[in-house]
Amino acid sequence: xxxxxxxSPLEKFWYWFLRVFSGLVLLFLMLPVLIIxxxxxxxxxxxxxxxxxxxxxxxxxxxxxxxxxLASLKNSLVVAPFATLFSMILGTLAAVGLNRADFPGKGVxxxxxxxxxxxxxxxxxxxxxxxxxxxxxxxxxxxxxxAHTVLGVPFVVITVNATLQGFDFNQVRAGxxxxxxxxxxxxxxxxxxxxxxxxxGGLFAFATSFDxxxxxxxxxxxxxxxxxxxxxxxxxxxxxxxxxAMASLLIALAVALLLVMELLRRRNERFKAEV
Numbered sequence: 076x077x078x079x080x081x082x083s084p085l086e087k088f089w090y091w092f093l094r095v096f097s098g099l100v101l102l103f104l105m106l107p108v109l110i111i112x113x114x115x116x117x118x119x120x121x122x123x124x125x126x127x128x129x130x131x132x133x134x135x136x137x138x139x140x141x142x143x144x145l146a147s148l149k150n151s152l153v154v155a156p157f158a159t160l161f162s163m164i165l166g167t168l169a170a171v172g173l174n175r176a177d178f179p180g181k182g183v184x185x186x187x188x189x190x191x192x193x194x195x196x197x198x199x200x201x202x203x204x205x206x207x208x209x210x211x212x213x214x215x216x217x218x219x220x221x222a223h224t225v226l227g228v229p230f231v232v233i234t235v236n237a238t239l240q241g242f243d244f245n246q247v248r249a250g251x252x253x254x255x256x257x258x259x260x261x262x263x264x265x266x267x268x269x270x271x272x273x274x275x276g277g278l279f280a281f282a283t284s285f286d287x288x289x290x291x292x293x294x295x296x297x298x299x300x301x302x303x304x305x306x307x308x309x310x311x312x313x314x315x316x317x318x319x320a321m322a323s324l325l326i327a328l329a330v331a332l333l334l335v336m337e338l339l340r341r342r343n344e345r346f347k348a349e350v
Contacts, residue, residue, distance in 0.1 A: 108326060111319050111322050111323060111326070112319075112323045112326065113126060114126070114316055114319040115133055115134070115316060115319040115320035115322070115323040116129050116131070116133075117130065117133070117319070118130035118132070119316075120315065120316070121314075121315075121316075122315075122316060122318075122319060133315070133316045133317045133319065133320040134320050136317045136320070137317050137320050137321050143300075143305055144302075144305060144317065144321060146300070147300050147302045147304065147305035148302050150295075150299055150300060150301050150302070151284075151285055151301045151302040154216065154219050154223060154284060154299075155223070155281050155284040155285045156281070157220045158220050158223035158224045158226075158280065158281075158284040159227060159280045159281040159284060160277075161220070161221075161227075162223075162224050162227030162228045162230070162231050162276070162277065162280040163231055163273055163277045165224065165228050165231075166227070166228045166229075166230070166231025166232045166276055166280075167231060167235050167269070167273050167276075169188055169228070169232050170231070170232045170236045171235070171261075171269075173185055173232075173236065174236065174239045174244075175244070185232070185236075188228065188229060188232050189229040189233065190229075191225055191228075191229055192229045192230075196289045197289055199225075199226070199290065200289050200290040200292070200293040200294075201293065203222050203225070203290060203293065203294060204293040204294065207221075207222070207294060212294075213294060213296075214294075214295065214296035214298075215296075215299070216299055218294050218295075219291060219295050219299055219301075222290050222294050223280075223283070223284040223287060223290070226280075226283050226284065226287060226290065227276075227281075227283050227284055228280070230276045230279035230280050230283065231273065231276030231277065231279075231280055232276070233276070234272040234275045234276035235269055235272045235273055235276055238269045238271065238272030238273075239269060239272075242265070242268060246264050246265075247260055247264060247265065250264050271339045271340070271342060274335075275336055275339055275340075278332050278335060278336055281332070282329070282332055285302070285303075285325075285328075286325075287301075287303060288301075288303035288304055288306075288307050291304050292304060292307075302321070306318055306321060306322070
């Protein structure tokens with residue numbers, strides 16, 4: 076809330092005190108992340124301050140075509156987009172179905188859909204390992220994509236379900252009364268209005284897949300080693316500033332995703348104001 080020009084000295088004090096205190100708390104939370112970025116330009120071979128000069132050698136190492144970093148990045152860029160796409164499709168259909176239908180046990184089904192967010196990840200990973208071993212999906216891209224789809228669906232269900240709370244389903248009935256096919260009504264009427272929620276859920280699903288390591292350790296083989304697994308192995312076996320370089324790129328990716336989500340939020344607010 077903006078400070079009023081007629082505020083008392085005490086109100087002015089608390090106003091600026093809260094602003095400064097909030098800024099310090101934010102800086103405290105962000106400092107461990109911000110420290111990583113300068114280390115990625117360290118000329119030395121260790122993660123130490125002060126830096127041993129400025130160098131781009133570690134960025135050159137992670138983008139080496141014959142190195143493990145680029146191979147793991149390619150695997151993540153194969154798995155995450157497909158997992159995101161499937162999560163958006165299945166999560167949107169599930170959310171629309173749960174909002175349209177009214178039947179006993181709907182709350183239980185919703186709880187099951189979002190259970191991967193609640194159940195400890197290692198339990199989910201062990202369960203997927205035993206199930207996938209029975210159906211031949213271990214050590215394959217298909218198994219890893221399916222596993223990450225399961226982890227991404229809850230985010231899409233939640234965001235789309237929240238978007239549908241303000242949706243007027245009389246529009247669907249109006250389209251049906253005019254003779255439109257249900258699929259046409261969905262793509263022409265429903266989807267454009269819930270698209271911000273679908274896209275927001277997709278961004279969460281992408282970030283979850285791109286950052287997931289526990290399930291991938293159980294499901295993937297060395298040929299499908301993703302970027303988080305490579306970073307985990309590097310921290311455990313040989314810590315080098317190359318990890319800081321890759322972490323800096325992931326920080327930039329996270330910032331870009333947050334900016335996209337903010338743009339989607341503002342677009343949704345403008346759309347609701349116009350309607």
